[in-house]
Amino acid sequence: MAQQTLNELYEIIKNRKAQPKEGSYTNYLFDKGLDKILKKVGxxxxxxxxxxxxxxxxxxxxxxxxxxxxxxxxxxxKNIPYEAIEAELASREGVVSKTTDRPEITNL
Incomplete structure (x- = not known):
């Protein structure tokens, strides 16, 4: 089986949204809507x-x-292109982040 990138998988998912396939789990999620998708992500x-x-x-x-x-x-x-995520990650490359720049997590 050929290796699939996340971008390729995203394109397949977008295609499934545009051209539904009966019995598809991806289409089941789209049909159920945002609340179901969010529940699954959680x-x-x-x-x-x-x-x-x-x-x-x-x-x-x-x-x-x-x-x-x-x-x-x-x-x-949400119609957010995968490239937007790649661009966001790329914008962080080389950025120095210090733990003092972030609030401490105390409520675990």
Whole structure:
């Protein structure tokens, strides 16, 4: 199986939104709407946290793939191009960030 980039996956998701395919999980999410997509992003993010606390690295890989997929569905739903995320990440390259620049997280 050929390696698929996140950008390629995003293009497939956008295409599925434009040209629905019956029985598609991606279309199920689009049909259910933003609240369902947000619920899945939250669930998958929580599963990543739990997997990271466990011993099995494959579990973390699996759950990370799930959260990335659902984030891409969210971006497509909100019509945010993947390139905007790439540009944001690129704008951060080389930027020095100090922990003193950020408020301490105390409510965990």
């Amino acid at each position: 669930e998958e993010a929580t599963e990543v946290v739990i997997a990271a606390k466990n011993e099995d690295p494959q579990e973390l890989i699996y759950e990370t793939a799930d959260v990335l997929y659902h984030l891409l569905v969210l971006l497509a739903e």
